[in-house]
Amino acid sequence: MKLPISDRLLACADFVAPGDRVADIGCDHGYLSIHLLTNGIASSAIASDVNEQPLQSAMRNAVKYRVRDKMEFYLSDGVRNIPRDFDSLVCAGMGADTMIHIISSAPWLRESKYRLILQCQSRRPELRRWLYDAGYRINRETLVKDGKFIYTVMEAVYGPGEGPTPAETYISPQLLRSAHPLLPEYYERVKSGVELTVMGLRRSGDDRLPIYETILSDLTALEEQIYGNRC
Ligand SMILES: C[S@@+](CC[C@H](N)C(=O)[O-])C[C@H]1O[C@@H](n2cnc3c(N)ncnc32)[C@H](O)[C@@H]1O
Numbered sequence: 171m172k173l174p175i176s177d178r179l180l181a182c183a184d185f186v187a188p189g190d191r192v193a194d195i196g197c198d199h200g201y202l203s204i205h206l207l208t209n210g211i212a213s214s215a216i217a218s219d220v221n222e223q224p225l226q227s228a229m230r231n232a233v234k235y236r237v238r239d240k241m242e243f244y245l246s247d248g249v250r251n252i253p254r255d256f257d258s259l260v261c262a263g264m265g266a267d268t269m270i271h272i273i274s275s276a277p278w279l280r281e282s283k284y285r286l287i288l289q290c291q292s293r294r295p296e297l298r299r300w301l302y303d304a305g306y307r308i309n310r311e312t313l314v315k316d317g318k319f320i321y322t323v324m325e326a327v328y329g330p331g332e333g334p335t336p337a338e339t340y341i342s343p344q345l346l347r348s349a350h351p352l353l354p355e356y357y358e359r360v361k362s363g364v365e366l367t368v369m370g371l372r373r374s375g376d377d378r379l380p381i382y383e384t385i386l387s388d389l390t391a392l393e394e395q396i397y398g399n400r401c
Pocket of ligand 1: 261
């Protein structure tokens, strides 16, 4: 019975270290935990969701794929009701606001022993900035294409790091270093988004125009680094 797991979640699974006790927050169907357990990657999994229905579906799937004995289930807003004995926490398929709400509500996550694996669906620059301001550093970041979308997956840990420039909140140094084959395509999409923002701000005479013009020019300056070694 093949698990219908997406490439996006498989990319998150790649960030889990062998033997990790995983907490999958917003687990929905539970496929990530089930994949990690059936492939012998994680040693146990906490699956939690704020909604009853997805949690029930994760429980049914855990039985179906025979990993029920290695999973615990919690109805919880973020990490509020879950035990703290895990190594990596995964938040996937959520927007920045939800992730910031989940992480900021749990000051006990501010310990370097917890690895946060974050696959954010929206407003990634805001999330990267917030992580730094809250004392987390991004250790690594990668890209994955699923359908027509390109997603990023990042690993953050509590501890000192270098603050990102405004442009680095769009294309992080960790993504640049990854030299991922999808980086040029991702870069073009990000740059187009900022170009549209600049055009809109220009039309409306918005005060934030200089900030976004600088971001655009700093992003444009990355072109050589991104395409340089690919010719
Ligand atoms: C779009 S689904 C993503 C499911 C899965 N993580 C994935 O990436 O495929 C988002 C899930 O997060 C849950 N969720 C949203 N806000 C949450 C919160 N504050 N705490 C826990 N779960 C939450 C939703 O109920 C939903 O099941």
